[in-house]
Amino acid sequence: MSGNEILIVDDEMGIRELLSEILQDEGYTVRLAENAAQARSYRNQQRPDLVLLDIWMPDCDGITLLKEWARAGQLTMPVVMMSGHATIDTAVEATRIGALDFMEKPIALQKLLSTVQRALKRSGVQHQPEQSLASLGKGEAIMDLKARLDQILPQKQPVLLTGEYGVAFEPCARYLFTPNTPWVTLTTPQTLIDAPLTLLEQARDGLLFVPEVSELPRRAQSGLLLLINKLDKFHVRLVATSSRPLLPLVTDRHFDHSLYQALSTLTVVVPPLRQHAEDVPDLANQQLTQLIESRKVPQRKLSTAALNTLRLHTWPGNHQELLQVVQSAALTVSGDEITETDIQPLLQQSAGIEPHPVDTPVAPACPVSFDQPLREARDEFERLYLEYHLRETGGNMSQVAERVGLERTHLYRKLKQLGVSIGRRGSHDDE
Incomplete structure (x- = not known):
């Protein structure tokens, strides 16, 4: 039991001291923070084995701090929320963000000890948190x-x-x-x-x-x-x-x-990463923190110029590509800081990334409006679908018929019905 470090975050001195005495008597190492600012500063320096976090604090409430840790990739330890007047909705929100449990004040001795023991069993497997929606940014x-x-x-x-x-x-x-x-x-x-x-x-x-x-x-x-x-x-x-x-x-x-x-x-x-590029610097720092804490990469930090370079990239591989770039940079740099120079070659290499395996044919996105009757939606899709294959084949009707699986007579009839102009492309029938 000794060696487990518990951070208690509560603005009431009496509660901090009472919980600290009980847990120290049980052999735990206890750290104290009287507000979110102190807790934030402590977490930036090291990872405790467990956090007991009060929901209602004057400078910043516990839910907000929990969201900050989730977004920054620092929610890698179990967190148990505490409150004397929280609603069920608040407790549900906390667990959805990533809190492990909830204790209602005043906290009974047996409840405290059993909750702490159960939470610490999770501490060893908590180094790689399940990524939450809060961790995707706030764009x-x-x-x-x-x-x-x-x-x-x-x-x-x-x-x-x-x-x-x-x-x-x-x-x-x-x-x-x-x-x-x-x-x-x-x-x-x-x-x-x-x-x-x-x-x-x-x-x-x-x-x-x-x-x-x-x-x-x-x-x-x-x-x-x-x-x-x-x-x-x-x-x-x-x-x-x-x-x-x-x-x-x-x-x-x-x-x-x-x-x-x-x-x-x-x-x-689900939007692609380029549609919320303003979140990329935070996401990159978050991923780097997770990699460091899971001991997959050495201690590193991203320079401001590197973060700006990441923000300006188009990210065809989205979040998966960002993770690969951050991990590769952290493993290959010689110093403690990842610079713009370190990032650029990795981004140039990924510029040709295929959004799907090259042997898997990918259909184009379908911009058909769903706010219309089924018949009109089907006609609109078929029109876009056939126009796509006409473009891809340069208007070669034999190839189009083979691609879409229609007899050429049926294909001509369908194109006419949908108002798709064949134009001069018909001259390519037998090429």
Whole structure:
């Protein structure tokens, strides 16, 4: 037990001293902070094994400090919130941000000791925190994303998260996750083929996370559809992700139409990193802190010029690319500071990054408005789809017909029906 260091953050001297005496008698090392400023300063210097954090403090409340630590990548230790007059909503918000537990004042001795013991068991595995929505930044794009997720939070239907390769899908799913319930991630499509209902048993009353549904083979898609029809029975929320537009895959018969309908009722688009570039410096510092504290890289810091260079990059690989660049820079620099000179070659190397594996064909984003009747939406998509293939083939109708799987007579009829002008491209029929 000795050696565990506990930081107590509370503006009431009597509570600080009482908790400190009890915990020191139990053999713990105790540090004290009377406000958020002191706690912030202490955390910037070192990582305690546990923090007991008061919610209501005069300079900065505990929830705000918790959010700061989450955004900065410093929420790598268990935090237990304390309050004498917090609401249930406040406690839920704290756990959603990343707090491990909540204690109501006055705190009974046995409650204190049992909570501390339970929290310290988590301390050893807390070095790599689950990235939360708060850690993605506070730009307008992230605030809009949070508002959309808040809107669907009470809904029980499956949720489909879409966006570019490398965006932060999992933090969004974590935001929809009810704390202290099962979280199950699909790790192999074969489970959906062999025993899909075992996933529901494991995730009962919790959340099932299915990454990249567009990559599932057809038999696994059938298993997922079967599973979706039984979600209510097991009280499971399903969150799926796709970095490829699903509708073109449905049209090409690579993705099950019924599964697409079941997944697309609640769709949220996760913004690419370039749409909230103002958050990049904080995200880079946060990732570097996490890498240092998990001992994956030596102690390093990013210079102001390096951070500005990162902010100006377009990030085709999004958050995943940012992590790779920060980690590579931290491992390869000779000094303690990562400079603009260290960053530039890594960004030039990633400039040609493919948003998907090169052997995976990627359909273009589909800018079809969903605020229109189905027939009009289908016609609009088909028009865009055929115009895309006409451009790609230079108007070669034989190649277009082969690509889209239509007889040439049917293709001409469809183009005429949709008002797509073939123009002089028809002369390329046999090239």
